[in-house]
Every structure is written in structure tokens, then in C-alpha cells.
Amino acid sequence: MAEEEKKEQASEKLEEEQEVEEEEIDDSKLPFPRATIVNMLRKHLSSGKQIKGQVKNEMNIWLGKMVERIADKMNSYPYTYVDGSMLREAIEPYENIQDIEKEKERIIKQLEAVKAACDVLILEVDRKFIK
Numbered sequence: 001m002a003e004e005e006k007k008e009q010a011s012e013k014l015e016e017e018q019e020v021e022e023e024e025i026d027d028s029k030l031p032f033p034r035a036t037i038v039n040m041l042r043k044h045l046s047s048g049k050q051i052k053g054q055v056k057n058e059m060n061i062w063l064g065k066m067v068e069r070i071a072d073k074m075n076s077y078p079y080t081y082v083d084g085s086m087l088r089e090a091i092e093p094y095e096n097i098q099d100i101e102k103e104k105e106r107i108i109k110q111l112e113a114v115k116a117a118c119d120v121l122i123l124e125v126d127r128k129f130i131k
Helices: 002-022 034-044 053-075 084-095 097-130
Strands: none
Touching: 034 053, 053 084, 084 097
16 A cells, blocks of 8 residues: 555656646636646546646636636626526536437437448349349
8 A cells, every 4th residue: 555655646746747847827827726627637537647737727728718608608697696597507508418429329320220221222222133
């Protein structure tokens, strides 16, 4: 167990060194604290994966843009307040992306089935009419 901790510490030191090398964007120009983004990424990535500085910066910027888009959508309401229903409506397109992916997979499977049926018909036509 001590070896795992040493490996983890070594990888963290290496990552910190790489951060210094790759740090192109000043942290004050990022919309969120860099550590927050890194901690969230680490929570969902496999242990031992290194996160490059470019990923940290670009994820931070992308999340900032998402907040801007959602805020703009909520700001389009004529009310002087923002409530939960407005937030849910603003984030709905992003929440439905998984459903869209599933629908895409379903359509592709149906098209493959149609293609297979067409191939069978082509073989049948070739067999009956070409000879």
C-alpha cells in the first residue's frame, strides 16, 4: 500500500511539473478555479491517469461557455428573477444529448437491417434473372 502512495505522489509531482511547463493561460483568465476542474476530473477518471494542462484549461473554458449559454437562455425571460423551471428548460438540450445518441444508434441499426434485406434481394435478383 505504501508503494501505491509513493507512485501516486510521484505521478502528482510529475503532473505538477508538466502543469508549469504547459501553463499557457493565466489562471486569473479562467472562469473557474483550476483546482475545482481538476478535482472533478479526477473524481471521474481512472486512478493514475495524468491530466494535461491543455485539458484542464480547455475544460475550464468550455464549462465557462456553457454557463454563459445557459445564463443567456435564462436571461431571455422577461422576469426579474430566475427560477428552477427556467434552469431546467435552459439545460434541457444538454441533458437530452444521451437520448439523441441512443436514437442515433437505433436508427443506424434499423438502416443496417434494411441494408441487409436489400443485399438479400439483390442476391435473389442476381440468382433468378442473370442466369
